Amino acid sequence: MKKSELFSHIQSTRSYLCVGLDTDIQKIPAHLKKEKDPVFEFNKQIIDATLEYCIAYKPNIAFYEALGGAGWESLQKTVEYIPKNKFKIADAKRGDIGNTSSLYAKAFFENMSFDAITVAPYMGKDSVTPFLEYKNKWTIVLAHTSNQGSKDFQVVKNTSGNFLYEDVMLKSMEWGDDSNMMFVVGATRSDKMREIRKLAPDHFFLVPGVGAQGGSLEEVSKYGLTKSCGLIVNSSRGIIYASNNKNFAKDAAISAKLVQQEMDKYLDLFLANE
Numbered sequence: 001m002k003k004s005e006l007f008s009h010i011q012s013t014r015s016y017l018c019v020g021l022d023t024d025i026q027k028i029p030a031h032l033k034k035e036k037d038p039v040f041e042f043n044k045q046i047i048d049a050t051l052e053y054c055i056a057y058k059p060n061i062a063f064y065e066a067l068g069g070a071g072w073e074s075l076q077k078t079v080e081y082i083p084k085n086k087f088k089i090a091d092a093k094r095g096d097i098g099n100t101s102s103l104y105a106k107a108f109f110e111n112m113s114f115d116a117i118t119v120a121p122y123m124g125k126d127s128v129t130p131f132l133e134y135k136n137k138w139t140i141v142l143a144h145t146s147n148q149g150s151k152d153f154q155v156v157k158n159t160s161g162n163f164l165y166e167d168v169m170l171k172s173m174e175w176g177d178d179s180n181m182m183f184v185v186g187a188t189r190s191d192k193m194r195e196i197r198k199l200a201p202d203h204f205f206l207v208p209g210v211g212a213q214g215g216s217l218e219e220v221s222k223y224g225l226t227k228s229c230g231l232i233v234n235s236s237r238g239i240i241y242a243s244n245n246k247n248f249a250k251d252a253a254i255s256a257k258l259v260q261q262e263m264d265k266y267l268d269l270f271l272a273n274e
Contacts, residue, residue, distance in 0.1 A: 001087055001115045002136055003179050006204075007228045009055050009085055014264040016229050018056035018089065018206070019046065019256065020236025021078065023063050027241060029248050039067070039074040042248075044081055046240050049249040053260040056087035056232055058206075079112050087232070088115045089206070093142065095120030101130040109134045116140050118184060118206070121168055125175055132176045138204075139181050141172050144196060146186025146209035169199050178202040185224070187215020187233070193223035202226065207233045210259075217259070221266035229267070235259060 010016050021043055025033075028042040035041040047057065059078060064071035082088055094104040094117065108114045109131075116138035121128050131139040144154055144165040154165040162170075169183060178200075185196055187209030196205075205224055209215035210233050217233060224231050239259070243251035 001138075003204075003228070006055070006087055009087070010229045010267075013052070013055050013260075014267060015053055015055055015260040016231045016233055016263055016267075017054040017256065017259050018058050018087070018232045018234040019050050019054045019239055020091070020208070020234045021046065021057055021059040021063075021240065022236040023059070023074075023240070025063075025067065027244070029244050029246065031246055037070075037074055037077065039064070039071065040077045040081075042240075043074070043078045045249040046252050047078075047082060049253040050239065050256040051083070051086075053253070053256040054086070056089060056234075057082050058089040058091050058234055058236075060236070061090055061092040076112060079114065088113070089140065089232075090114040090117040093118045093120050095123055095127050097123055098126045098130065101127050105131045105134060105137075109137050116182070118142065121172060125171075128172065129175050132180055137180065139176060140206050141168065141181060141183050143169050143183040144185050144192065146188040146215065150186070166199060169196075173200065173203075178204070182206055182232070184208065187217070187220050191219070193220055197224055197226075197230075202228070202230070204230050204232060207231055208236075210235055210238075217262055218266065221263070221270055225266065225270045233259075233263070 023039050023042055025039060028038060032038045032041050059075055064075040079088055090108045108117045117131060118140045119128055119131055121141050128139060155163050157163055182204040183200060185205040185207055187207050207220055210217050220233060239252050239255045242255040
């Protein structure tokens with residue numbers, strides 16, 4: 001998906017919401033466990049319910065890998081079910097060298113037709129560039145994440161005074177550009193969003209941590225929105241687990257709609273200042 005197509009969908013949907021499909025077999029409603037493929041059935045109903053309120057879906061690959069072959073089958077069916085105009089992110093956090101990364105890219109971009117994949121850049125250029133070779137696909141580089149352990153490495157300063165995450169972003173932008181690279185920037189780091197946006201003024205940020213993790217959508221939007229939106233804000237638990245009964249999909253839709261309505265307001269409020 002091209003950047004212009006992504007922005008066009010954001011404009012038409014009045015949303016920059018990504019629904020995270022972190023589908024835990026232990027947490028889905030009990031009545032679905034009688035289905036032949038309960039994970040896919042859960043995802044299918046969530047997708048149907050939230051389709052008009054979001055622009056992207058992000059399966060967290062670990063939830064599917066943990067189920068073995070059946071999990072990969074559920075994932076494949078889920079990706080195929082998501083409409084083509086929705087941005088599909090493989091939250092895989094892959095990070096290995098050359099030929100291994102090439103095979104990861106083939107797995108997710110060719111065999112499963114994802115639009116984007118999250119990548120850990122710790123091993124450097126040759127762990128990232130194989131993903132960038134695919135036209136109209138996106139590499140989403142981990143930069144400043146929302147987890148507690150992010151402080152262990154990401155905010156350590158080097159001898160030049162830069163934080164590690166700053167060097168990661170600056171170096172990565174030598175390999176790709178705002179047409180094929182995004183960065184993961186956690187919503188719980190919204191106090192730093194202004195400074196991070198200055199480092200990459202035209203790139204999209206994938207922003208986890210809004211909702212259940214306590215990140216502020218208003219703060220993220222205030223400092224992160226650009227003239228082409230520049231944000232894909234993910235919510236997982238706050239939407240897909242809004243309830244655990246037979247009305248779970250309807251409740252997920254209500255939660256997604258509330259986020260979309262807030263985003264609609266911010267698109268007018270903050271983009272007007274661009």
